[in-house]
Amino acid sequence: MTTPPALPRRRGRRPAWAGRNYVLLTAAAIATNLGSHGALIAAAFAVIENGGDAGDVGLVAAARTVPLVLFLLVGGAVADRLPRHRVMVAANALNCVSQAAFAVLVLSGDAVLWQMMVLTALGGAGQAFFNPAAEGMLLSSVTGEQASRAFALFRMAMHGAAIGGAALGGAMIAAIGPGWVLAVDAAMFAVAGALRAFLDVSHIAPRPPGGGLLSDMREGWTEVRTRPWLWAIVAQFSVVVAVVGAAEGVYGPLVARDELGGARPWGLALAAFGAGTVLGALLMMRWKPRRLLLAGSLCVFPLAAPSAALAVPLSVEWLALVMLVSGVAIEVFGVTWMTALHQEIPEDMLSRVSSYDWFGSVAMLPVATALAGPAENAMGRGPALWTCSALVLLVTALVLLVPDVRNLRHRPTGAATAGSTGSTGSTGPGESVEPAGPGEFVEPAGQPAERPASS
The missing domain is CATH 1.20.1250.20 (MFS general substrate transporter like domains)
Structure with missing residues (x-):
């Protein structure tokens, strides 16, 4: 009997580690990077066009950084206590609303410095909760054997979108003004939040109640x-x-x-x-x-x-x-x-x-x-x-x-064991502890926080 020829592999098929979560989160990160990197330029030009100087631009930038630093540790505790995708969606919603309000102020021509600082600070607070949740979402879901490849591909897509977003944002500012670039960024946050709402977190075990945020x-x-x-x-x-x-x-x-x-x-x-x-x-x-x-x-x-x-x-x-x-x-x-x-x-x-x-x-x-x-x-x-x-x-x-x-x-065989809190990661110089069952995660995802971060 003649053995039938093997069927050719279907072109365009995703690799095994690029599951549904990975695709959703990569698409969401591309959207936010396209918007956010143009918006960073737009915010500076919005301040300048409203009569601000270099010091005012610095104040608006600092207004984003201060709440980011203040709330990061709280954001990490919240993201390990609540479903991470809900924290990400909530942060995206806050960023969407704050950027939309910023855009309306700039387009109306009535923006003043303190208003721009407040709205920018809201965006920084959202980022403080988003970053730990996003990084935890990725790290908990990518398979051990292909983790580095998944991280590399995600980061390549993220950086490519950032480069394109900065170039596109600069062109749009010159053509139609910074207000519309901020409006596009708000829309991109809405798109990203909608995509992240469909994440599947069933592979993450429910977390027992803890002793509070400080604990x-x-x-x-x-x-x-x-x-x-x-x-x-x-x-x-x-x-x-x-x-x-x-x-x-x-x-x-x-x-x-x-x-x-x-x-x-x-x-x-x-x-x-x-x-x-x-x-x-x-x-x-x-x-x-x-x-x-x-x-x-x-x-x-x-x-x-x-x-x-x-x-x-x-x-x-x-x-x-x-x-x-x-x-x-x-x-x-x-x-x-x-x-x-x-x-x-x-x-x-x-x-x-x-x-x-x-x-x-x-x-x-x-x-x-x-x-x-x-x-x-x-x-x-x-x-x-x-x-x-x-x-x-x-x-x-x-x-x-x-x-x-x-x-x-x-x-290459797996991730950390869920019960290994406090381990130094080695039994001796260079000898890593092998995973024990529940530490191996099989449902791919993808959302590492970037440097600089993007919500």
């Missing part, structure tokens, strides 16, 4: 402090994010204005960084380093290069190349970090741990940007930039002294 926050802190690799990298990035943010957010535009010919070269450099993040995500679709955090931490060293390039300063072409390489490097770190969290952190702790991670990353940023001007006045712009570069190198070298950072290995 939940203490449990999250215990989870962080008992894992040396976790608190060491959170502490490292509190410095890295702060000094890189000051260098590229404050000094970069000034160097471009004074040395490189204006805003266009700096825009090219930032575009090169964005392209690097996409290339880095493509790389991580194929590369699975065995020592996750060692590979990721080594890729933090190139983040010192942009500050050094601005200190010289290098020509536009070389600066763009440096930014491209740093974009690739930070994406390698991002995927390895997400994979480590997915592998080592118990499911019921994911959002609380994520909130401490986010808190560490953003808490020092307002301080660093506020001190950037006085530091330049005290030591000069060049020495200030060299100091930023040196701090990145120093804290990254220090974090490599932590044995668990060097030795934590990729475990």
